[in-house]
Structures are given as C-alpha cells and as structure tokens.
Amino acid sequence: MKTLSRRAWILYALAALFVAGLGILFYTFxxxxxxxxxxHANRHLYAGDTLTAAGSITDETGAVLAETVxxxxxxxxxRDVRTxxxxxxxxxxxxxxxxxxxxxxxxxxxxxxxxxxxDVKRYGKGNDLQLSVNADLCVTAYDALGDEKGTVGIFNYExxxxxxxxxxxxxxxxxxxxxxxxxxxxxxxEGVYMNRFFSGLYTPxxxxxxxxxxxxxxxxxxxxxxxxxxxxxxxxxxGSVKCLGTHGTIGFERALNVSCNSAFAQIALQVGTENxxxxxxxxxxxxxxxxxxxxxxxxxxxxxxxxxxxxxxxxVGQYTTLVNPCHMLMIVGAIANxxxxxxPYLVERITTQNGDTVLEAETTLGAQMFSESTAARLQELxxxxxxxxxxxxxxxxxxxxxxxxxxxVSSEEGGDDPHAWFVGYSQREDLPYAIVVxxxxxxxxxxxxxxxxxxxxxxxxxxxxx
Amino acid sequence: xxxxxxxxxHARRYRKPVKWPFWLLLMTLFQLSCMLQIYIxxxxxxxxxxxxxxxxxIAAEWIYFFVFGIILRRKxxxxxxxxxxxxxxxxxxxxxxxxxxxxxxxxAVLMGMIVFIVMLWVLSDTKRVIKLRTPVAILxxxxxxxxxxxxxxxxxxxxxxxxxxxxxxxxxxEIVKVAFVFVGAATLEHLQSTxxxxxxxxxAGACIGMLFLMKDFGTALIFFFTFIVIAFLxxxxxxxxFLVCTAALLGGLGILTFRPYVAxxxxxxxxxxxxxxxxxxxxxxxxxxxxxxxxxGLGIGNGRLRSVYAATEDLAFGMVCEEFGIIIAFTVLLTxxxxxxxxxxxxxxxxxxxxxxxxxxxxSLLLFQAALHVFGVTDLLPWxxxxxxxxxxxxxxMMCCWGxxxxxxxxxxxxxxRYDKIERS
Ligand SMILES: [Zn+2]
Numbered sequence: 001m002k003t004l005s006r007r008a009w010i011l012y013a014l015a016a017l018f019v020a021g022l023g024i025l026f027y028t029f030x031x032x033x034x035x036x037x038x039x040h041a042n043r044h045l046y047a048g049d050t051l052t053a054a055g056s057i058t059d060e061t062g063a064v065l066a067e068t069v070x071x072x073x074x075x076x077x078x079r080d081v082r083t084x085x086x087x088x089x090x091x092x093x094x095x096x097x098x099x100x101x102x103x104x105x106x107x108x109x110x111x112x113x114x115x116x117x118x119d120v121k122r123y124g125k126g127n128d129l130q131l132s133v134n135a136d137l138c139v140t141a142y143d144a145l146g147d148e149k150g151t152v153g154i155f156n157y158e159x160x161x162x163x164x165x166x167x168x169x170x171x172x173x174x175x176x177x178x179x180x181x182x183x184x185x186x187x188x189x190e191g192v193y194m195n196r197f198f199s200g201l202y203t204p205x206x207x208x209x210x211x212x213x214x215x216x217x218x219x220x221x222x223x224x225x226x227x228x229x230x231x232x233x234x235x236x237x238x239g240s241v242k243c244l245g246t247h248g249t250i251g252f253e254r255a256l257n258v259s260c261n262s263a264f265a266q267i268a269l270q271v272g273t274e275n276x277x278x279x280x281x282x283x284x285x286x287x288x289x290x291x292x293x294x295x296x297x298x299x300x301x302x303x304x305x306x307x308x309x310x311x312x313x314x315x316v317g318q319y320t321t322l323v324n325p326c327h328m329l330m331i332v333g334a335i336a337n338x339x340x341x342x343x344p345y346l347v348e349r350i351t352t353q354n355g356d357t358v359l360e361a362e363t364t365l366g367a368q369m370f371s372e373s374t375a376a377r378l379q380e381l382x383x384x385x386x387x388x389x390x391x392x393x394x395x396x397x398x399x400x401x402x403x404x405x406x407x408x409v410s411s412e413e414g415g416d417d418p419h420a421w422f423v424g425y426s427q428r429e430d431l432p433y434a435i436v437v438x439x440x441x442x443x444x445x446x447x448x449x450x451x452x453x454x455x456x457x458x459x460x461x462x463x464x465x466x
Numbered sequence: 467x468x469x470x471x472x473x474x475x476h477a478r479r480y481r482k483p484v485k486w487p488f489w490l491l492l493m494t495l496f497q498l499s500c501m502l503q504i505y506i507x508x509x510x511x512x513x514x515x516x517x518x519x520x521x522x523x524i525a526a527e528w529i530y531f532f533v534f535g536i537i538l539r540r541k542x543x544x545x546x547x548x549x550x551x552x553x554x555x556x557x558x559x560x561x562x563x564x565x566x567x568x569x570x571x572x573x574a575v576l577m578g579m580i581v582f583i584v585m586l587w588v589l590s591d592t593k594r595v596i597k598l599r600t601p602v603a604i605l606x607x608x609x610x611x612x613x614x615x616x617x618x619x620x621x622x623x624x625x626x627x628x629x630x631x632x633x634x635x636x637x638x639x640e641i642v643k644v645a646f647v648f649v650g651a652a653t654l655e656h657l658q659s660t661x662x663x664x665x666x667x668x669x670a671g672a673c674i675g676m677l678f679l680m681k682d683f684g685t686a687l688i689f690f691f692t693f694i695v696i697a698f699l700x701x702x703x704x705x706x707x708f709l710v711c712t713a714a715l716l717g718g719l720g721i722l723t724f725r726p727y728v729a730x731x732x733x734x735x736x737x738x739x740x741x742x743x744x745x746x747x748x749x750x751x752x753x754x755x756x757x758x759x760x761x762x763g764l765g766i767g768n769g770r771l772r773s774v775y776a777a778t779e780d781l782a783f784g785m786v787c788e789e790f791g792i793i794i795a796f797t798v799l800l801t802x803x804x805x806x807x808x809x810x811x812x813x814x815x816x817x818x819x820x821x822x823x824x825x826x827x828x829x830s831l832l833l834f835q836a837a838l839h840v841f842g843v844t845d846l847l848p849w850x851x852x853x854x855x856x857x858x859x860x861x862x863x864m865m866c867c868w869g870x871x872x873x874x875x876x877x878x879x880x881x882x883x884r885y886d887k888i889e890r891s
C-alpha cells in the first residue's frame with residue numbers, strides 16, 4: 001500500500017500539468033479576447049459585416065452621424081453630411097481603417113474581457129462616441145475641394161481638437177456605389193477607402209521651406225543679413241535646382257515670401273545634411289504617431305544617400321521627402337503655439353448607455369518642436385508671406401499666416417499637374433486654428449489651395465470666432 | 467496496541483468532512499436560478515417539462531442526501547456534491563437547447579445515479595468483484611465487437627448502436643470505460659502473477675484496437691492513457707511504461723503515414739482561424755463566444771454558441787464559458803483535479819489496492835477526458851471530439867461518468883461504515 005501511494009504521486013504531476021494547461025488556456029483567452037470577440041463571425045456584435053452592436057456616433061454638436069436602430073445601422077439623413085464624414089465615421093466593412101467604426105469598434109461595443117458583451121445584450125447596443133469634428137464644417141470643406149481629390153484638416157492648435165477632417169473622393173455610405181468602385185477605370189474612386197488626412201503621404205514641395213527656414217534660423221547666425229541670387233535656377237555639381245521664377249538678388253524673408261528655389265537650395269547647402277536631418281528628426285519625421293487608436297502614415301526624410309544636388313532639392317521639399325498632412329498640421333500648429341506641439345484628437349468622448357464616461361479627450365502635449373525664439377521668428381515669416389505676397393484680401397479678416405506649396409510629382413505617382421498645398425493658421429487670439437489643404441494634381445498652391453483654405457477658414461471664423 | 471495506533475493514524479487522515487447541508491442548499495439555489503433563467507428566457511417552451519425536470523432532479527438530490535446522510539448517517543459527501551453540481555450544469559444546457567430532449571437526459575441522469583448506487587454495492591465486496599471480473603471483461607469485448615460489426619457511423623466514428631429509428635442510441639464505448647477500470651483494477655488485485663498481467667494487456671490491446679477500427683481516436687487515447695496509469699501504479703516500472711508509450715507513438719505515426727485520412731482530421735490543428743468556415747468552424751465559434759461571455763457569463767439562453775452544430779456535446783466547455791461565465795467554466799475543470807487529489811489522498815487509507823487503483827484510474831480517466839475536450843476544442847491540442855464528462859449531453863456518457871465516480875467514492879472507508887464508528891474503533 002505504501003509503494004502504491006508513493007507511485008500515486010505521479011498523478012499529482014499529471015494534475016499539476018492539467019492546472020498549468022488551464023493557466024495557459026486562461027492566458028490565451030485573456031490575451032486574445034479583444035481580437036476574437038471582434039471577429040465578424042461574432043453575431044452578438046455583427047450582422048453580416050455590419051457592426052450592429054455599436055452605439056451612436058455624433059459630431060461636436062451632438063448631431064447623429066451613425067446609430068443602430070432595431071439592429072440596423074443607420075446614418076445621418078443628409079447625403080452631403082454622410083459623404084463628407086465618411087472617412088472619420090468609417091464604413092461597416094472595415095475598409096476605411098482609420099474610421100472610428102473600425103479603429104474604435106471595441107470601444108463602440110463596450111466589449112471587455114470581464115463583462116464580455118453583457119452590456120450589448122442588456123441595452124441592445126454598446127457605447128456612444130462623440131467625434132471632435134463639426135459635420136457642417138466638413139461639408140463646407142468637402143465642397144470647397146470641388147471636383148479635385150485631396151484633403152482638408154483643421155485643428156485647434158491649443159487644445160488639439162480636430163474640427164474638420166475630410167478626404168476626397170468619398171461616397172454616400174447609405175448608397176454605396178460598390179459596382180462603380182470595384183469596376184473603376186477612370187480613377188474616379190482612386191484611394192477612396194483611404195483617409196488621406198491620416199494615411200496619405202505627399203511630396204511637400206515648398207511647404208517644406210518652412211522646415212528648411214527653421215533649420216537656417218537655428219544654424220546660420222547671419223541668415224537675415226545674407227543675400228541670394230536667383231537667375232531662374234541654381235547650379236550644383238553640374239546639375240541645377242530650377243526656380244519657378246527669376247527673382248534677382250533677394251534676402252531670406254523675401255525668398256520665403258516668393259518661395260524662391262534658388263535661394264532655398266543655397267540655404268539647404270549652407271545648413272548641411274546633418275543639421276537639416278536633425279531639424280526634421282526634432283519635428284517627428286521618420287517617426288510613428290498614433291492619435292488614440294488611429295495610426296498616422298509616417299513622414300519620410302532621408303538624406304543618407306543624397307548628393308549635394310539632392311540636398312538642394314530636399315531643401316525645397318522635393319527629392320524623396322514625403323509628408324503626412326496631419327503631421328504637417330501638427331508642425332504648423334507647433335509654430336503657432338510658440339514651438340510646443342499639441343497632439344490632435346478626433347474622439348471627444350465615449351460614454352456607456354448608462355451615462356458613464358469611458359474616455360474623454362484631453363489636451364496632450366507633443367514634443368517641443370521649435371525653440372520659442374525660432375517659433376517667434378517663423379510666426380513673423382509666415383505672417384509676412386500672407387501680408388506681403390499672397391495678400392490679406394484673400395483671407396479677409398482672418399489675419400492668416402502660412403505657406404503654399406506646389407509639389408512636383410513624378411509620373412509614377414500619377415498625374416502631371418503638381419499637388420497644391422496650403423498650411424497655415426490664424427494669428428487672431430480668438431481663433432487658434434491651424435489648417436492644412438492638399439489638392440492632388442491641383443496645380444499651383446497659391447491659385448488652387450488658398451481659395452479652399454480661405455473658404456473653410458471663413459466658416460471656422462463664423463463658427464468659433466468672436 | 468499496534469493496531470490501535472494504526473487505526474488512530476487512519477482516523478486522523480480523514481479531515482473533517484464538509485458540512486453537506488450547507489453546500490446542498492447552495493447548489494439547489496444555483497440550480498433553481500438556472501431554472502428561473504430558462505423560464506425568463508423562454509428557451510424551454512413547455513413549463514411542465516421545465517418544472518418536472520428541475521423538480522425531479524432536485525428532489526433526487528435531496529432524497530439521496532436524506533437517505534445516505536440522515537438515515538444511514540454517512541458523513542462524507544464531497545464526491546456526490548461534485549457529481550451533482552456538474553450534472554446540474556449539463557442538464558441545464560440540454561433543457562434550454564433541446565426542449566424536447568430534456569426528459570431523455572433526465573432519465574439518463576437518474577439511471578446514472580442508479581448505476582452509481584449499484585456500483586457501490588458491487589464494489590463493497592472484493593470477492594464479488596473477483597467473481598465478476600471475467601464476465602465483465604467478456605461482455606465489454608463483446609459490446610465493442612458488436613458495435614464494430616453493426617454499429618452506425620455518426621460524425622466520422624462508427625461507435626454508435628442505434629435501435630429503432632433513432633429512438634434509442636447507445637455508445638457502447640462509454641459503458642466499456644467503466645468495465646475497463648473495473649477489469650484493470652480487479653485483475654491486478656492478486657498480483658504479481660505474470661499471467662493475470664498478460665491477460666489484462668491482451669484485454670486492453672483488444673479494446674484499444676477495436677476503438678481504432680471504429681475511428682474513435684479520442685476514446686482510444688483515453689483507454690490507452692488509463693491502461694498506462696493502471697500498469698504504472700501496479701508495476702512502478704517507469705522503463706517499461708516509457709517503452710510502451712514510445713511504441714504507441716511510433717504506431718500512431720505509422721497510422722498517420724499510411725492512412726492519410728486520419729491525418730486529414732487533424733489538418734486544422736493550430737490553424738483553425740484559416741479554416742473558420744471549413745474544418746475549424748465549430749472551434750472558431752467556440753473561441754469567439756467563450757470570450758464574449760466574460761467572466762460572469764451572459765446568462766442561460768443568451769448565448770450564440772448554442773446554435774452551432776453539436777454545441778451541447780462537442781462544444782460543451784464553450785457553452786459553459788459563454789452562458790455561465792469563464793469563472794464557473796474553470797471551476798468546473800478544477801473539480802476534475804479535485805477528484806484526482808481526493809483519490810490520491812485516500813489511496814493510503816483504502817481497504818485494499820483494488821480500491822486505490824480503481825479510484826486513481828477512474829479519476830485520472832475523467833481528468834484526461836476533460837483535458838482532451840477542453841484543450842482540443844480550444845486548439846491547444848489536436849481536437850479529438852471527446853465529450854466533457856457530466857456536462858456534455860448524452861445518456862451513455864452520463865451513466866459512464868456516474869459509474870466512474872463510484873470507484874472514487876468506494877475508496878473511502880466511510881462509504882460503507884458510519885463515521886462515528888470509525889472514530890470510536
Ligand atoms: Zn527664384
């Protein structure tokens with residue numbers, strides 16, 4: 001009997017093995033729960049591909065953009081609102097990865113490991129989500145883009161609230177033209193599932209001169225005393241950086257006003273590869289940003305294999321540099337905010353059906369992108385651009401500061417016309433909003449992007465200005 | 467003097483028995499709440515059926531405890547509490563998913579309890595056990611042989627005997643599990659004659675071989691595991707056991723090589739998400755809905771896994787997770803560990819090695835089957851489709867489980883004698 005009970009100890013080992021297996025199983029459940037529960041086969045949460053268990057999605061004013069009624073996902077009554085807010089709200093199939101219906105699907109259902117889908121069962125739907133954007137402003141911006149593709153983003157550079165995010169082309173989610181999208185040969189729906197503001201990457205063109213200028217202010221002590229000669233191009237090592245005009249001999253501020261490529265190629269060469277790279281790194285190039293659950297496309301700046309000629313081109317925003325529009329908005333926002341970057345946010349608040357707040361937006365500071373003195377000098381320069389070159393009459397009453405860009409795109413990027421950019425902000429104290437506009441193949445920044453920016457900023461003034 | 471001292475040691479080994487009236491009351495409340503949830507959800511449309519099933523089951527529990535606890539004044543009831551708790555969960559699942567099969571399952575449960583009591587009586591006398599062992603072995607082999615010849619194939623395994631037009635379907639391999647433990651423990655009672663050991667090895671080999679031919683690999687594995695446990699407890703020869711396991715492993719690999727259809731049954735292993743609408747359909751649903759229930763469950767009738775094919779049998783663990791919650795589901799699994807620990811603790815004080823080996827084999831068989839079910843269906847181990855003891859719907863397996871716990875119950879001397887007498891003597 002004694003030997004037997006000694007042998008029985010092996011069963012303790014088996015029992016211990018079983019308990020260890022249970023531990024592994026529990027860990028597997030715990031660590032995969034969010035992923036598994038959010039599968040479209042989960043009929044607690046989905047009907048087909050539609051996330052029926054989500055609560056309502058509202059805009060800044062409380063206007064309902066999407067809600068579940070009797071197990072059916074319904075969207076805003078107004079076709080224009082549905083179209084303009086498509087990319088922030090997202091589709092039900094999850095093609096638009098940064099739309100909150102996809103990026104915040106877990107928060108929208110209120111699913112968590114402890115309670116499972118209990119609240120969805122109890123209330124018939126999950127949590128409500130309020131966006132930071134204003135739907136009417138989005139409609140204005142979407143219309144302002146006209147027939148062109150592109151994006152407009154506006155945020156409060158002091159608080160981080162994104163009040164306007166649109167991406168074009170879009171479609172009416174209530175009448176999705178699936179056939180047209182799938183059989184699109186004209187390019188009308190090119191990149192329709194991408195929110196260009198969060199996920200787009202564009203050649204920055206002359207908007208990058210803001211960054212070259214910042215590097216010059218930090219690294220060249222006599223930059224304001226220097227004079228640059230422009231004969232329509234600037235030769236480097238047998239090649240040349242071409243300018244869009246022939247500007248003669250001009251100073252630093254004037255060179256930025258008229259966006260002289262010859263001058264900025266010379267400035268880039270003076271600043272040098274190392275300093276320019278250091279400046280872009282400080283501004284968050286080659287860095288992954290996430291705004292809540294939304295990942296931004298990563299802006300790229302790389303001079304590791306650049307020749308002197310390439311450095312000249314990089315200084316005027318060509319070469320291999322690519323910028324994400326939201327990232328660009330953060331950079332100009334930081335200039336307006338005395339060098340301190342503020343992280344933009346898209347989700348104002350998430351509340352449960354019994355009124356508990358799950359998430360509330362709060363102002364999050366990013367990096368100190370510029371020193372206070374550099375930011376102050378850049379503020380003067382950007383103001384000077386509008387005052388002395390674009391003209392305040394094109395931004396009536398807004399006291400805008402900014403810079404346009406006309407980004408040449410290689411044929412593989414598609415289209416012959418350059419991308420038109422405008423980035424800037426109002427310097428009025430009651431209107432702390434910064435804007436970025438990109439019009440794909442829209443032509444000149446000044447001729448195409450400024451009218452769009454003005455139209456939307458006037459609407460911002462009507463909404464928030466005093 | 468010496469015997470007195472020994473007795474005293476034994477008496478001390480019996481820890482104070484749990485206060486069964488408290489636990490019985492708690493369990494009854496739990497089962498009444500299950501009934502109430504089914505009533506509110508309306509998953510069982512017939513109120514008569516609902517109240518009859520729970521009424522009869524709860525009454526059976528109380529009658530059992532009244533007779534054995536108050537009239538016969540037995541004191542230790544841990545094993546019955548576990549069995550009644552698990553059976554109650556299984557009965558709840560069947561009643562709410564298959565309203566028309568609730569009575570059948572209730573009858574199976576009552577028959578299981580009768581099997582339990584009859585088994586306890588049979589086991590009380592070792593002479594009777596020795597007398598019965600050869601007939602039981604022959605009957606077991608006959609049952610498997612007949613199944614192999616006239617059995618029906620359900621879900622890829624030819625292990626069913628269907629009588630009438632599906633009015634009664636029996637799974638002989640379940641009932642043979644009880645016989646397997648019985649014969650194993652009884653044959654080895656009067657050892658160490660090589661002849662009895664050889665006979666048992668032949669018997670085990672025949673059983674496992676026939677299960678293989680039926681393509682019931684899960685059950686074959688359970689039999690093999692039980693055989694190893696019994697052989698080791700008896701011989702303590704770890705080298706031989708190791709050799710047998712290696713041989714079995716090689717044999718298994720050989721079968722996978724020469725019979726590719728066997729391997730095909732396991733092709734989704736660790737890839738269930740890739741086959742989520744094919745071979746991994748049931749497992750993927752199980753994983754999704756298990757985590758949907760959260761720690762506390764969605765309540766009886768609120769789950770979605772119940773609408774997946776064979777949920778109450780193959781996916782019983784997932785149904786418990788989703789509707790009862792992960793806490794109760796893991797508690798259920800831990801009770802199987804408790805049965806093994808109980809058997810080990812009492813094996814020292816058992817009346818003879820027969821009782822020790824029978825209890826250890828039966829409890830580790832249940833634990834092993836629970837492991838195959840849970841880890842298989844959650845894709846941590848290859849899925850063999852075995853049921854979760856006590857919880858999965860099925861009459862044969864219900865009777866088998868009650869039969870097996872009788873072995874565990876029998877190890878405790880208090881099963882046959884009054885506690886106060888043991889203490890006094
Ligand atoms: Zn020039």
